[in-house]
Amino acid sequence: MRTPIAYYLILSGILFAIGTVGVLVRKNALIIFMSVELQLNAVNLTLVAFSRQLGDLNGQVLAFFSMVVAAAEVVVGLAIIVSIFRQRRSVNVDDVSVLRG
Amino acid sequence: MRLIWLVPALPLLGSTALLLLGKRLRPVAGGLASATVGASFVISVMVLLDLLGLEGEDRLYVHQLWDWLAAGSLRVPIELRVDTLSMVMALTVTGVGFLIHVYAMDYMHGDPRYTRFFAYLNLFVFFMLTLVLANNFVLLYLGWEGVGLCSYLLIAFWFERKSAADAGKKAFIVTRIGDTGMLIGILLLFGAVGTLDFDGAFALAGSLPEGTATAIALLLFAGAVGKSAQLPLSNWLPDAMEGPTPVSALIHAATMVTAGVYLVVRAHPIFEASPVALDVVAIVGTVTAVYAATAALGQDDLKRVLAYSTISQLGFMFLAAGVGAYGVAIFHLVSHAFFKALLFLGAGSVMHAMDGEIDVRRLGGLRREMPVTAWTFVIGALALAGLPPLAGFFSKDQVLASAYEGGRIGLWITALVAAGFTAFYIARATLLTFFGEPRHARQPHESPVLMTAPLMALAALSIGGGLLGLSATSGVIARFLGEGFHGAEHAAASDLSELTLGLIATGLSATMLAFGWYVYGSGKVDWTVLREQAGGLHTALARGWFLDDAYSTVVVVPGKALTASLSRAVDQGVIDRSMVGIGHAFAGLARVGRRLQTGFVRSYALLFLLGAVSLLLYLSARFR
Numbered sequence: 001m002r003t004p005i006a007y008y009l010i011l012s013g014i015l016f017a018i019g020t021v022g023v024l025v026r027k028n029a030l031i032i033f034m035s036v037e038l039q040l041n042a043v044n045l046t047l048v049a050f051s052r053q054l055g056d057l058n059g060q061v062l063a064f065f066s067m068v069v070a071a072a073e074v075v076v077g078l079a080i081i082v083s084i085f086r087q088r089r090s091v092n093v094d095d096v097s098v099l100r101g
Numbered sequence: 102m103r104l105i106w107l108v109p110a111l112p113l114l115g116s117t118a119l120l121l122l123g124k125r126l127r128p129v130a131g132g133l134a135s136a137t138v139g140a141s142f143v144i145s146v147m148v149l150l151d152l153l154g155l156e157g158e159d160r161l162y163v164h165q166l167w168d169w170l171a172a173g174s175l176r177v178p179i180e181l182r183v184d185t186l187s188m189v190m191a192l193t194v195t196g197v198g199f200l201i202h203v204y205a206m207d208y209m210h211g212d213p214r215y216t217r218f219f220a221y222l223n224l225f226v227f228f229m230l231t232l233v234l235a236n237n238f239v240l241l242y243l244g245w246e247g248v249g250l251c252s253y254l255l256i257a258f259w260f261e262r263k264s265a266a267d268a269g270k271k272a273f274i275v276t277r278i279g280d281t282g283m284l285i286g287i288l289l290l291f292g293a294v295g296t297l298d299f300d301g302a303f304a305l306a307g308s309l310p311e312g313t314a315t316a317i318a319l320l321l322f323a324g325a326v327g328k329s330a331q332l333p334l335s336n337w338l339p340d341a342m343e344g345p346t347p348v349s350a351l352i353h354a355a356t357m358v359t360a361g362v363y364l365v366v367r368a369h370p371i372f373e374a375s376p377v378a379l380d381v382v383a384i385v386g387t388v389t390a391v392y393a394a395t396a397a398l399g400q401d402d403l404k405r406v407l408a409y410s411t412i413s414q415l416g417f418m419f420l421a422a423g424v425g426a427y428g429v430a431i432f433h434l435v436s437h438a439f440f441k442a443l444l445f446l447g448a449g450s451v452m453h454a455m456d457g458e459i460d461v462r463r464l465g466g467l468r469r470e471m472p473v474t475a476w477t478f479v480i481g482a483l484a485l486a487g488l489p490p491l492a493g494f495f496s497k498d499q500v501l502a503s504a505y506e507g508g509r510i511g512l513w514i515t516a517l518v519a520a521g522f523t524a525f526y527i528a529r530a531t532l533l534t535f536f537g538e539p540r541h542a543r544q545p546h547e548s549p550v551l552m553t554a555p556l557m558a559l560a561a562l563s564i565g566g567g568l569l570g571l572s573a574t575s576g577v578i579a580r581f582l583g584e585g586f587h588g589a590e591h592a593a594a595s596d597l598s599e600l601t602l603g604l605i606a607t608g609l610s611a612t613m614l615a616f617g618w619y620v621y622g623s624g625k626v627d628w629t630v631l632r633e634q635a636g637g638l639h640t641a642l643a644r645g646w647f648l649d650d651a652y653s654t655v656v657v658v659p660g661k662a663l664t665a666s667l668s669r670a671v672d673q674g675v676i677d678r679s680m681v682g683i684g685h686a687f688a689g690l691a692r693v694g695r696r697l698q699t700g701f702v703r704s705y706a707l708l709f710l711l712g713a714v715s716l717l718l719y720l721s722a723r724f725r
Contacts, residue, residue, distance in 0.1 A: 023706050032702075097700030 008049035015042035029081045029091040033074070040070050102151045102162045105181050107144050108191060109230035111137040112223040119220035127216050131206030134219035138202050138226050142195035149188050160185055163236055170239070174295060182236035182299065185582045189431055190233035190363055193438050197355045198226050200555035204446050205347035207551040208453060218258060218345065225251035229356050233363060238287045238297040241364075245283070245328065248357045249276050255352060256344040268343040275337040279327020283364075286320025290371070293317065303370035311375055318371050318378030321364060322385075329361030329415045331389045336648045338412055342404040346449030349404060354411050354445050355438035362418040362434050366427040373425070383423025383504075387512045387519070390416030392646060394522035398529065399642025403448045403459045406530045409645070410485065411441055413519060417500045420516055426503035428582045433500050436492035436566045440484035443559035447478035450552055451534060454545035461530060466539035470546060473553045475535040477560040482531045484563040486524035487610045492566030494607065502602045517609060524610040528617025536622055 015038055022035025044063045051059025085091050115137035119130055126133060152160055162183040170177040202222060209218050228251060232244025250273075257269025291297050293313050294305040306314065325331070330338035341353050352358070365372060365382055372378050390413045397409035414437050421430035452459050454471055468475035484491035487498065497520060505513040547553065620626045632639050641647060 020710060024703055024710070027703075093702045096702070 005049055005053045008045060012042045012045040012049070015039075015045070027092045027094055029084070029093050032093060033077055033081070037070065037074070040066060102148050102183055103164065104144050105148050105162075105164045105183050105234070106166060108141045108148070108195070109181070109227050109234060111141050111144075112226040112230065116220050116223035116227060119216050119223065123216045123220070130216040130219045131202070131209070134223045135199060135202040135206060137223060138195055138199045141226070141230070142192070142199050145188065145191045145195050148183055149192065152183060152185070152188060175291065175297070177237060177239045177297065179240060180236035181234045183234070186363075186367060186431065187233050189435065189582070191230060193435050194226065194229050194233065194356050197438050197442050197559070198229075198351055200558055201347050201351045201355070201442060201446065204350075204449070204552050204555040205345070207549050208347055208449055209345060214258070218255075221251055221254050221258070222347070222351070225255065225352060225357070229360075232360055236299055238290065238299075238302070241367075242284065242287060245324070245360065245364075246280065248352070248360065249273065249280065249328070252276075252341070252352050252357055255348040256341045258344055258348065262343070265343040268337075268340040272337040272341050275334050276327040279324045279334055281323075282320045282327075283324025286317050286324070289313070289320065290317045299367070303368075306370040306374050309371075309374050311377075314371060314374035315377050318368070318375045319381060321368055321371065322378060322382055325361030325364045325419075326385065327361075328364075329358050329419070330412045331361070331385050331416060331419060332392055333648070335389060335393065335412050336645065336652060339400075339405045339408040339645060342402065342408050346404065346445060346452060349408070350442045350445035350449070353408065354441040358411060358415060359418070359434045359438065362415065362422060362430055365419065365422045366430055369422070369425075369427050372422075379423050379425065381423075383420050383509065383512055386416040386419025386421075386423055387504075387515045388416070389413065390420065390519035391515055391522070392416075394519040394526065396642055396645040397526040398522065399639055399644075401460050401462050401643070403451065403461050403464070403530055403534060404445070406461075406526060407441065407444050407448060410444075410523065410527065411437075413523060414441065414485070416519070417497060417516065420512060421500040421503055424504050424507035424509055424512070426499070426507070429496070429499040429503050431582065432569065433496035435569065436484070436496040436563070439559055439562040439566045440481045440491070440493055443477060443481035443556060443563055444485065446552070446556055446559065447474050447481060450474040450548040450556065451545075453548050453552065455541065455543055458541065458543070461533040463541050464534045464539075465537045465541070466535070467545055468535040470544075471535075471548070473547060473556060477553075477556040478535060479531060480560045480563055482527045483614075484566075485527050486614055487520060487606060488614070489607060490564070490567055492563050492569075495567035498603045498606050501606050502599055505602055517606060520606060521609045521613045524613035525617045528614045529621045532618065532622040537624070 019035045019037075019039035019042060022038065023032050026032055026035065044066055047059040047063045047066075051057060051063075081091055084096060088095060112134075115134050119126055119134065152162070164181040164183065166179040166181070168176065169179050202219070205218070205222065209215055212218060225248060228244045228247030230244075232241055232248060235241040235244055253269045253273040256272050257266045260266045260269070287297065290302060293309055294302050296302055296305075309317070327334045330336075338353060338358065342349055344353070372382065393409040393411075393413035393416065397406050397413065400406045400409060414433070418430045418433050418437070421427075421433060448459065450471065451464065451467060451474065454467070454474075455464065458464065480491065484493035487494045489495075501513060501516055501520065504516055620631065621628055644650065
């Protein structure tokens with residue numbers, strides 16, 4: 001018996017909400033980053049769930065794409081965070097509020 | 102005749118090379134520039150020989166190069182027109198131009214901008230040839246403005262001197278007034294006949310309504326008035342003497358200033374469609390001739406005497422054109438180019454010998470040290486005065502005769518007066534410069550051969566040039582130009598024969614020359630005392646009958662006041678303020694908008710979320 005799609009969607013919604021709240025309330029850039037990953041994966045879960053429900057592989061392919069892009073994005077994002085940390089000894093995003101070095 | 106394109110192309114090539122490779126070509130700049138113009142002259146002669154092989158109406162060849170403009174019904178091709186009139190002009194420009202180039206090689210020697218001078222001079226020859234060889238009004242106008250530009254560049258050639266820079270500006274601005282009229286005239290012509298091609302436009306000119314023809318002709322004539330320094334736009338030419346003397350000889354005596362006469366002659370079908378316009382041409386010419394001939398009397402600067410003389414002689418040409426004697430006008434143009442270039446180059450030779458001194462009050466007795474310059478100058482002076490058998494005798498005589506035979510007795514008498522003054526002022530200038538006792542303390546020397554050779558060549562032309570037009574109807578030039586250029590003359594029966602007319606004019610000239618000798622040459626009259634006694638009259642003559650002062654009071658001073666008040670009230674008050682106001686408005690807007698940009702990443706994220714949610718809500722409501 002197949003698990004109803006609603007379960008997946010509810011789980012995905014919860015994950016996305018947690019991620020969103022994490023991005024909004026935390027100040028640590030690393031935590032914000034992890035929350036963004038959580039949001040991405042929530043969406044991936046939705047894609048895979050629908051793909052299975054509809055019997056269409058496109059959704060799963062798209063999920064792979066978003067994972068690859070997310071990996072690349074993590075590399076760039078972490079590099080930025082590291083260089084900010086070196087510059088300011090802090091990863092608090094509220095400290096980085098002006099476009100000056 | 103296929104080589105005609107080389108005639109303007111060679112000077113252009115020379116000019117481009119000199120402008121681009123300036124420094125490297127310096128040792129050969131003068132030679133290169135002279136060679137291109139000389140080659141153009143040779144090619145012109147070859148083309149002329151080809152043209153002479155044709156007969157009568159066939160003497161026309163149009164060399165098509167390429168299409169320049171094409172818009173709607175307007176088509177402007179780059180076409181060179183080889184006909185009798187354009188060839189006479191091209192030969193004059195390249196021939197006299199070549200001699201002046203050679204002369205300038207020595208005259209300008211040692212000038213820090215030697216190459217640039219020849220680049221400009223070559224460029225001028227190119228534009229002048231474009232002007233005379235053009236086959237439509239647009240190309241003619243291109244050449245017209247081009248020579249104006251070169252005139253400006255060369256008058257202001259020694260721009261370190263403020264007077265030279267000012268004179269260049271003045272020449273440009275004053276001629277522009279006429280040029281603007283000319284441009285409007287060309288546009289009107291296009292509106293009326295739908296083509297700017299010479300043959301096409303002239304074929305339809307006769308059928309124009311008289312009012313339109315008058316308007317077009319007068320507007321074209323406005324351009325001629327500006328370019329040829331006729332009243333009321335004559336005041337730039339005396340100031341133009343600030344330029345180097347070869348420039349004065351080439352541009353402000355022999356060629357560019359005669360472009361106005363060429364225009365009237367070239368466009369004579371349009372002028373003939375309007376008797377009023379022809380009358381205006383004749384009257385303006387005659388009045389200018391008298392005006393400038395008298396003003397020349399009061400000048401102490403030898404070059405300014407010659408400048409006023411040029412204005413006056415151009416007036417004679419316009420008189421001839423205005424009474425329909427186009428061939429005579431062109432004949433006088435050619436012979437004037439010879440003897441006036443000669444006079445200017447002679448004046449330049451004097452300057453060369455006297456370290457730039459040109460004030461006749463401080464010259465005198467130069468014939469002993471500078472025999473070649475002196476005697477060639479005398480030949481030029483006698484040609485200008487119109488003594489037989491020099492070139493000026495035939496041409497000026499025919500101008501006067503055609504005025505008389507055209508039934509314009511008033512104009513004839515006025516022009517006679519001008520001719521009398523001409524003889525007197527040139528006698529004064531010559532005698533004060535070359536004869537009598539020296540009134541200077543310098544050691545003058547004869548100019549080098551590169552300068553005297555052109556003087557002698559031009560003197561020969563001034564003597565023999567009369568052969569080109571022994572008679573108004575059967576002279577070489579008249580026959581060469583063909584029937585179309587002396588149609589209207591001899592219409593009225595004349596009670597005096599051509600011989601009698603000639604005797605009257607020559608007698609008057611000779612008398613005035615003798616009178617000039619009595620006052621300035623014989624030593625029996627102290628002309629400095631005479632000048633004191635004439636006081637006010639002398640001032641009036643010296644200042645060109647106060648033409649400049651009149652412009653200053655009527656135009657310049659009120660104009661400056663107007664612009665000053667406009668600059669305060671309108672420019673600073675309205676335009677500047679509104680610009681500054683717009684700037685302030687945006688600055689204010691930015692102050693408000695800046696608040697949105699806090700720089701806090703999380704507030705951006707929140708806004709982003711709110712935006713996404715509201716977009717989703719909207720879409721779900723819309724596509725329910």
